[in-house]
Amino acid sequence: MxxxxxxxxxxxxxxxxxxxxxxxxxxxxxxxxGVSRLKPxxxxxxxxxxxxxxxxxxxMLRQVRGLGSLVPxxxxxxxxxxxxxxxxxxxxxxxxxxxxxxxxxxxxxxxxVEQEALNADLDLRSAEAEYHNTKAxxxxxxxxxxxxxxxxxxxxxxxxxxxxxNRELKKIGVVSDAVLKNxxxxxxxxxxxxxxxxxxxxxxxxxxxxxxxVQQATIDQKKALAQLKHRQKDALKVRAGIPGVLQExxxxxxxxxxxxxxxxxxxxxxxxxxxxxIPETQAKDIIIGQKAEIDTHNGVVxxxxxxxxxxxxxxxxxxxxxxxxxxxxxxxPDLSVDGTITQEKLENVLYVGRPAFGQEKxxxxxxxxxxxxxxxxxxxxxxxxxxxxxxxIVGGLKEGDKVILSDMSRYDNQDRIKxxx
Numbered sequence: 001m002x003x004x005x006x007x008x009x010x011x012x013x014x015x016x017x018x019x020x021x022x023x024x025x026x027x028x029x030x031x032x033x034g035v036s037r038l039k040p041x042x043x044x045x046x047x048x049x050x051x052x053x054x055x056x057x058x059x060m061l062r063q064v065r066g067l068g069s070l071v072p073x074x075x076x077x078x079x080x081x082x083x084x085x086x087x088x089x090x091x092x093x094x095x096x097x098x099x100x101x102x103x104x105x106x107x108x109x110x111x112x113v114e115q116e117a118l119n120a121d122l123d124l125r126s127a128e129a130e131y132h133n134t135k136a137x138x139x140x141x142x143x144x145x146x147x148x149x150x151x152x153x154x155x156x157x158x159x160x161x162x163x164x165x166n167r168e169l170k171k172i173g174v175v176s177d178a179v180l181k182n183x184x185x186x187x188x189x190x191x192x193x194x195x196x197x198x199x200x201x202x203x204x205x206x207x208x209x210x211x212x213x214v215q216q217a218t219i220d221q222k223k224a225l226a227q228l229k230h231r232q233k234d235a236l237k238v239r240a241g242i243p244g245v246l247q248e249x250x251x252x253x254x255x256x257x258x259x260x261x262x263x264x265x266x267x268x269x270x271x272x273x274x275x276x277x278i279p280e281t282q283a284k285d286i287i288i289g290q291k292a293e294i295d296t297h298n299g300v301v302x303x304x305x306x307x308x309x310x311x312x313x314x315x316x317x318x319x320x321x322x323x324x325x326x327x328x329x330x331x332x333p334d335l336s337v338d339g340t341i342t343q344e345k346l347e348n349v350l351y352v353g354r355p356a357f358g359q360e361k362x363x364x365x366x367x368x369x370x371x372x373x374x375x376x377x378x379x380x381x382x383x384x385x386x387x388x389x390x391x392x393i394v395g396g397l398k399e400g401d402k403v404i405l406s407d408m409s410r411y412d413n414q415d416r417i418k419x420x421x
Contacts, residue, residue, distance in 0.1 A: 042375065042414075042416055042417060042418035043411060043414045043417050043418065044417070044418045044419075044420050045376075045411070045417045045418065045419055045420065046420060047419040047420060047421045048421070049406070050404045050406050050408075050419070051353075051356075051404065051405045051406035052369060052402050052403065052404055052405065053352050053353035053402070053403060053405050054352070054400065054401070054402050055350055055351070055352045055393055055397045055398065055399055055400060055401045055402075055403065056350070056351060056352065056399065057348065057349070057350050057351075057399045058348070058349075058351075059345060059346065059347055059348075059349075060345070060346045060349055060351045060387060060390055060392065061342055061344075061345055061346075061387060062285075062342070062343040062344045062345070062346060062385055062386070062387045063340050063341060063342050063343065063387045063388045064278055064279075064282040064283070064285075064286065064340070064341050064343065064387075064388065065338065065339065065340045065341075065388045066276040066277050066278040066279070066316070066319070066338075066339050066341075067276070067277055067336070067337075067338060067339075068274055068275045068276035068277055068336075068337055068338075068339055069274075069275055069333075069334050069335060069336055069337060070272045070273070070274055070275075070296070070327065070331055070332065070333060070334065070335045070337055071272065071273060071274075071275045071333060071334070072267040072268065072269075072271060072272060072273075072333050073268075073271045073272065073273050073322075075271075076242070076244070076267065076268040076271040077265070077266075077267050077268075078240070078241045078242050078244075078265070078266045078267075079262050079264075079265055080105070080238055080240075080241065080262065080263050080264045080265070080266070081259075081260050081261060081262055081263065082108070082235075082257045082258065082259055082260060082261045082263055083231070083232045083235040083259065084110055084112075084113050084232050084235075084259050085110065085256070085257070085258050085259055086108040086109065086110045086236065086256070086257055087108065087109050087110070087254070087255070087256050087257075088106060088107075088108060088251050088252065088253050088254060088255045088256075088257065088263075089106075089107045089108060089109050089253070090106060090107045090253060091105070091106045091249060091251075091252075091253055092104050092105060092106055092107065093105045093106075093246055093249075094246070094249070095246050095247060095248055095249050096245065096246065096247075097245070097246050098243075098244070098245055098246075099240040099243065099244060099245065099246050099266060100240065100243050101239070101240055101241055101242055101243055102239055102240070103239060103240045104237050104238065104239055105238045105239065105240060105246060105249070105263075105264050106237075106238045106249070106251075106263065106264070107236065107237055107238070108235075108236040108237070108238065108257075108263075109236060110232075110236060113229065113232045113233050113236065114233055114236075116229045116232075117226070117229040117230050117232070117233040119229075120222070120225050120226035120228075120229040120230075121226055123222050123225070123226070124219070124222040124223055124225075124226045126222075127215070127218045127219045127221075127222045128219055130215060130218075131212070131215040131216065131218075131219055134211060134212070134215050135212060135215075138208045138211060138212070139208075141204070142201070142204055142205065142208060145197070145200055145201050145204055146201060148197060149194070149197035149198060149200070149201055152190060152193045152194050152197050153194050153197070155190050155193075156187070156190035156191055156193070156194045159183070159186045159187040159189075159190045160187050160190075160191075162183045162186070162187070163180075163183040163184050163186070163187040166179055166180045166183045166184075167180060167184075238263055238264060240264075240266045241266065242266055242268065243268070244266045244267050244268040244269065245266070245267055245268075245269050246264060246265075246266055247265045247266065247267045247333060248264065248265040249263070249264050249265075250262060250263075250264075250265075251263055267333055269327075269331070269332055269333065270326065270327070272323065272327050272331060272332075272333065273303075273306065273320055273321060273322050273323060274292075274294045274303060274320070274321040274323065274337055274339055275318060275319075275320055275321075276292075276318070276319045276320075276321060276337075276339040276341075277316040277317075277318060277319075278316060278317050278318075278319050278341070279315065279316055279317075280312045280315055280316060280317055281359070283308070283316075283317035283319070285343050285344075286305060286308060286317075286319060286341060286343065287305070287308075288305050288306065288307070288308065289304060289305060290304070290305045290341055290342060290343060291303070291304060291305075291341075291342050292304065292305060292321045292339055292340060292341040292342065293339070293340045293342075294321060294323065294337050294338075294339050295337060295338040295339070295340075296327065296328050296330075296331050296335060296337050297336075297337070297338075298328050298329065298330045298331070299328030299329070300328075301323050301324070301325055301326075301327060301328060302323075302324045302325065303321040303322055303323045303324055303339075304321065304322050304324060305319060305320070305321055305322075305341060306320050306321065306322040307319070307320040308320075319339075319341070321339060321341070340388060346385065346392065349384070349392050349393075350392065350393040350394075350397065350398070350399060351390045351391060351392050351393060352390065352391065352393055352397070352403060352405070353389060353390060353391075353405050354386060354387070354388070354389055354390055354391045354405070355391070355403075355405040355406075356405060356406055356407040357407060357409065358383055358391075359383075359386075360383055360384065360385055360386035360391060360392075361383065361384060361385070362382075362383050363380060363381065363382050363383070363396075364380075364381055364383060365378050365379070365380060365381070365412075366378070366379060366381045366396075366397075366403045366404065367379075367403065367404040367408055367411075367417060368397065368401055368402065368403050368404075369401075369402040369403070369404070369419075373402070373419065374418065374419055375416055375417065375418050375419060376404060376416065376417050376419060377415065377416050378414070378415045378416070379396055379397070380396050381393065381395070381396035381397055381403070382394040382395035382396050
């Protein structure tokens, strides 16, 4: 009887354990299902670290901005090169000094240039003396020809009178046919000689003009060479050439400089323009004539786009802006400036501050603040044309919506976030 009771107890114990196991499994499955249905907790974001803005409707200026510097207008810059190989003897004026057109900046030396200028003067005087000597000889020869021609002309006139007289006398029978014929023959002979002498004088005159032209050409050549050598000699005293400010002297006393080396740079500081570097992605709509504002950090001056470089360098396009007025006080070449170019004015458009991400005419995800402004939901936003600080909203938002403009790339895997103050 004791053995049967023990087996019954063991059986009930095993049944009880099995029921407990089933209950435990059901409880675990229920808990797992409940947890799976729970929504994940929202990612918290410090509201003080975000940059919100409100979507507005109205006018929007399309502008682009670029950094740059003030540079002299090319026509108002004078680079002074070395005319010949020289040695710098003395620098008279230092950079930054106002100069006049005839101000001597530095003194140079080149003994060969000085000797060549002297030789050129001697050659010129020699050519001029040769010209006068040739002219005197030619004039003497021409005078002899004219003297001989004058004698022949006088003989011809006498022969002509004799012939005319004999022709009249023959009519009244005073002279014979032989006398008349002889006088007529002599008249014709002297007439021919007269024409020959006139032709000789004409040909000699042409020859004289040719010879003198050759001599004059030699003189002109020698004179041009002498002027060149004297200009090179005069260039040993380097002058500013234009009124302005001496900006640069890239040589030192005692230095030798070859022909063509830049010795000095003179600019006119009141004639400046802005040279801006605009990112190539923003430069496509810039055209000549658009208005701009140049900030010299000591004042703002209006300007107009005057030139656009056709080439791209280091990802930027160089844009020249002509200043519409005098530059602010303290403006000088190579001064760093900020420039803003106005491309167009858009009327009655939705716009918002330019976000830290997303290019114009693209679709991006932006967090829009919920009405309670305690949470934000990601929405798809279609962007339009952009400006320096604003961008057009084409779709996805409406007027009055508040969005986050700051970089939220760390929350790319979140559709909603929680803002904590």
